[in-house]
Amino acid sequence: MDRSLIIGLDRIDEDTRIEEHQVWKDFAGDLPKILGGALTILSKAIDLYPQVKLDTLPRMADFAKWGYAIAEVLGxxxxxxxxAYKANQQYANEEALNEHPVATAIRVLMAQKPNWHGTVTELFTKLQGLAFNERIDTHQKAWPSAPNYLSRRLNEIKSNLNDIGIEYDIRPTGQAKEITIERKERGISNTVNIDHIDDTDETDDIIPF
Structure with missing residues (x-):
């Protein structure tokens, strides 16, 4: 998700829908202008690109620099x-967290406390209880079926949790693994959207790079 742009598309009204063959016919007619315009902008962006210096480099740094140069050329x-790119990345991160049941349970756990410490087995039991109370679906594939799978599920969302200020550290101690979770203020919303985790088919288009 953090290598994607999420774009919400509106449904086409009945009175503006056209058949596919007409779409391609119109596209073919516009293609010379589209291609010519794109190449003109790109040629100007190529000249500007070496001068682009960003204070910090976001994920997909080269994409960000090209986007900066092209946006400058376009005015x-x-x-x-x-x-806009950072806002989209934050939105993508929220989507990834809201779609992952373990992330939702962790956010509920850390919403009212700065840290939590215990064994992985104890955390699994704690999250099971929170999932029941918050009506989080534990039958979906992303939910661990046993404590020994919890570490793997946490690793799937580690970078996403870090982006909202939740960090964890797992260390083996004897026969058990202990985990410490900390919540750090980073100026990013940590609101838990329980209602988002459902079975609806309404999704945004995701464009991977």
Whole structure:
């Protein structure tokens, strides 16, 4: 998800729908202008690209630099592109967290406390109880079926949790693994969206790079 752009598309109204063959016919007619415009902008962006210096590099750094250069050429401003890109990445991170049941349970656990410490087995038991209370679906594939699978599920969302200020550390101690979870303030919302985890078919288009 953090290598993707999420774009929400509106449903096409009945009075504006057209058949597929007409879509391709119109596209073929517009293609010379589209291609010519794209190449013109790209040629200007190529000249500007070496001068682009970002204070911090987000994920997909080269994509961000090209986006900055292209936005400058188009007149939107490179800084506006970076702001929009970071906002989209944050939205993507929220989507990833909201779709993962373990992430939801961890956020509920850490919503009212700065840290939690115990064994992985104790955490599994704790999360099972929270899942029951918050009506989180534990029958889906992403939910661990036993404590020994919990570490794997946590690793799937480690970077996503870090982005909202939740960090954890797992250390083997004798026959058990102990885990410490800490919540750190990073100016990012840690609101838990329980209602988002459902079986609806409404999804955004995800464009991977």
């Amino acid at each position: 939107y401003g490179g800084d506006s592109f970076i702001e």
